[in-house]
Amino acid sequence: MEQLTFSFFGLGLIGGSIARAIRASHPYCFIRACDTDSSTLRLALEEGVIDEASERIDEENGMTFTDCDFLFLCAPVSQNDSNLRLIRKFLLSGGRTHSNCILTDVGSVKSTIHASIEELGLTSCFIGGHPMAGSERIGFQNSKASLLENAYYILTPTPDVSGEQVERYAALVKAMGAIPLILDYRQHDYVTAAISHLPHVIASSLVNLVKASDNEDGIMKLVAAGGFKDITRIASSSTVMWQQICLTNKENISQLLERYISSLEKVKDEIDRSDAAQLYHFFDTARSYRDSFIDASSGPIKRVYTINVEIPDEAGSLASVATLLALNHISIKNIGIVHNRESEDGVLRIEFYEEASIEKAEKLLGSRGYMVFLKK
CATH class of the missing domain: 3.30.70.260 (ACT domain)
Known part of the structure; x- marks a missing residue:
């Protein structure tokens, strides 16, 4: 079996989970990681997830990336531009040309990274990546290989990437237990705005509404049970990450948020008018469509x-x-x-x-x- 080399720039929850999944599926591979958190690197080395660690990219004293088969950008989205400029020289020279290394990221917004890749002349090696998995917990200490199992892993290749490279990446995704799905990056951003980004905005706004509406004794907070906790669970996710997502995918989120506000105004009017028929239709269509999500014939993720x-x-x-x-x-x-x-x-x-x-x-x-x- 070919010994592959993987490099990670950032080793948090997602980067750590990918590294663990790769280690499980390719036990003899070589994995290096660069992260500013020395405790994260120390733990990853102790657990055998990575083989080499550095807190910086530096030709003389730090880590180089001249022999990568796959290079994962897993730091916060806001740091991608600066990170790309740091590693660009390694991708355009050294032991391998950039066309032999697959450069990817794990961000949930793709338009900005694709623009940076085009500006830096790295389109022949970049395939955007977005594992549709996560947790309210953050950091490498909470990472696990199973986080990716049966999750869609969206790939957004540039037009200049060869079909062979896309197939290589898709094969790696399958080996990690995830399900590859290839999309145009613009379509990706609109889809994720609807099914991921907007729900986080809604969950957080609902929590803030209850906080502002509760009395001094906190009765709402006290009696908040399963239904409220289920619908607002994702409001406990990383504050910085969701701030950055809203700033980088703002056009799509704003467009969908406007449509959502209109739908809320419509149902408010139906409640005010005691329109029993329309209220029934509102809940019934939502129930039917939601139930179709778990139909075993609707996709590779099977019903529970x-x-x-x-x-x-x-x-x-x-x-x-x-x-x-x-x-x-x-x-x-x-x-x-x-x-x-x-x-x-x-x-x-x-x-x-x-x-x-x-x-x-x-x-x-x-x-x-x-x-x-x-x-x-």
Whole structure:
């Protein structure tokens, strides 16, 4: 197997997760990383994720990038321009020409990086990358290879990149357990503005609305349960990252935000007029479209086969359910306690490998007196 060399400029949550996934899929590769945080580099070396580390790029005293097969820009989006200028000399000279190295990034906005790549004359080696995965937690210490599993990994190649290079990158993405999807960078920015950037703005605005509307005793905060926490979970993400995303993809976000505000004004009017038919249509169309997201035929990310089961609050209850299913040859993929009892009484969430297991488990547990709730 060919020994590949990977270099990372920035080793946070996403960069660290990619490095871990590469290490798992290519155990004999060579990985180097440059990061300003010495503790991050020390931890990555101790855990065997990387082989070489430096806190700066410097021909004499720091790290060079003359022999890269893949070079990942994983620092904050606002630093991409300065980072690119630092590494440009290594990509245009040295042991390999820039056409043999795939230069990529992991930012969720692509227009700005593609403009910089064109300005610097690096279009023959650049393929933008955006793993559609993340966590509210940040930093290398929270990175994990499994973060990329079954996640779409969008690739935005320049027109000058060869098809062979795109295939190489797509093969690497598949080896990491992710799903490659090739898009034009302009289309990428509009799509992600709708399904990623705008939701973060909405979640944060909703949290701020509740904060401003709550009384001195904090009753809203006290009783905020599963529904509110689910819809606002992403408001806990990196403040700096989302500030930068809004500044770099502002046209798309603003356009979609204007349409969203219009839709809110429309439903407000329907509520004010007590328009039962239109309100029903509003919720029904949203429910139907949302349910279609988990249709197994709609894409490579398969439906999650899950039920919730009400169990008594006593020792051994969870074990009893798991044992009952095992004795009847029903395989469990995942099982855990649900801490949200706002919308249903189920407190035990069970995930199966296949849809047929849901019906078997529902009948079996129902026959033993358990209350079972289907969970989408």
